[in-house]
Amino acid sequence: MELPQGLNTHKEGQVYKLTKSLYGLKQASRQWFEKLSSYLISVNYNQSKSDHSLFTKKTATGFTALLVYVDDIVLAGNSMDEINSIKDLLHKRFRIKDLGELKYFLGLKVARSKKGIHLCQRKYALDILEETGMQGCKPSSTPFLKDISSLYKEDNYLDDPQSYRRLIGKLLYLTNTRPYLCFTINLLSQFMQFPTNSHYQVIQHVLRYIKSSPSEGLFFAADSPKHLKAFSDSDWATCPTTRRSTTGFCIFLGSSLISWKSKKQRTVSRSSTEAEYRALAATVCEIQWLRYLLQDLQTEESGVPVLYCDNKFARHIAHNQSFHKRTKHIELDRHVVREKIQEGLLHLLPVRSNEQLADIFTKFPHRVRFGAIVPKLGLIGIHRPA
Template structure:
């Protein structure tokens, strides 16, 4: 560190020694995280391997979980006295500010009822509409025009690309509670380098869709069964320029939607079956990560996860090793689907205590009975 102008000292080449991290320095956030992690671990908390921002502590009679985002902390537990002790410990170490029960966290509004908890970003959505002058716009029924394919050639370059980039960035954060705009936002985020007027029109349609339902929210019931269900799909060669496919999946814990994603695949698929198989591999990896995360939260899954796919060819590739001629060009990591299917078949016990063969689960009937409603309007 250089001496500030006007500082006089009798010793030559004297510098200042930094005793604490300051806001604005590159290492400030890392040093803060290291100190917070060490403080929690010294008090008996265990850092999750699946998510480094999650800390848990359990005893014979209680369990407490702590989620960290920079300097914002969310605490949940089964014992109020332990939570009070945790707050006192954090206050003595860092001088925290207690905001009470959860109602607003990182722009996400939480409303709790005896039946469950509702999560939405209504205030954040209204701020986006107000910033872009869309509070009085005519609502749209869908966030994206059916069959529309965006590219880098149609339309004219917009004069102010920062406006488009800022809007897409806010829409990306809005997908934390709005899975219905995930596909539209994924399509728009491909053109942030050189946006054109046709891309801005498509982004404005998303705003018009949000105008019709700014308070749409996710509901997580308190009596939901602890069973993981996943749905996977892909749109083969949907990108008109690179001919890459788009992966889409969603994962449910009981009737609660807990994970979803829409993302373009890294490589080009030669067939729709390959695109579906790659989407299955991405979904399997997400399910595996969620299993680790639920294990850290002491949530026990007693049955294998049901993964639904509408491609018979992809299902056959995952179950059968005979399709070598058609799949030998697919990366090795995609075959994690085969491994998990094999593990599931070994995990199932086909015989009960009396020696009778257990009936297989009718996943086709379960799919018909499954209620796909995961969001509701305010």
């Protein structure tokens, strides 16, 4: 950094002391959020403890929620007077630009009707197809291949791995409205360091499926009941090299999918039951967080959350209070499942394996099974195929 004109010094080791954050520094975003949040709190908005970017305000006439992402703000509520009031206050303080009714936000297209809200990334998906030259490709019925053994062969490395890494990053963002891609992209992201031609062929197969339905996205029904239900599953020893299992779950508010995950477990499980129990613990923690979030949004649940699991022995461990020699090595924090069940905050119920919706987050189901799961996740397309 060069010294500004008029400042002459010959001392070494001196630094600048900033009295105000400069745009572009890594501290700038934190300073901006601190300034914005302190102002919102000063005008009687409450910062959520579950999500620090969420601010709410409840009055005698209505409820208003304000969601912040860096310098983009989304307002929602049932009182237009309060919404217009906070917009005026923000404009006087920060000179904001009102974009009107929400239609696009961070690349997500928002379509609203009396039946509900639809979120999709159609333009983002078409841009990926155009960038990779896959606009004229033949569509596929599934986003994955039957045989994945070639993924673990260490030969035919790509000459330019940067293109593979960029494409993985873009597809990861696409999973915000396409949950069924989570397991596939999660698997492919494990080969970022030394990708091969086989890995790139699998990505091309994923793009062929995206070509078949670029406007597919999540639908949130307006008449959906406010009741949490979740499906938890795991695939034992998925990875042939580390032998670690995969956790997968999906959580619904009524008929609307609001949370999901597909992630490799941190430790090796000695049995499929242990892997299922670890997946249950991760799902229970997510349910608890969502309940806190619903409370901040002044939303009353219509019943006790229900968690479905297709492993009988994992359910037995969750209900059994006795100390068992096969579970004594499991971390203590994993027994949060049993604690929530005993407190009556959760119902753990069985589900048939062919009705387990979380299968799509832990393994590659048959194309017929895949076609049956996707509509149950609340995924629909509102545009004609490209």
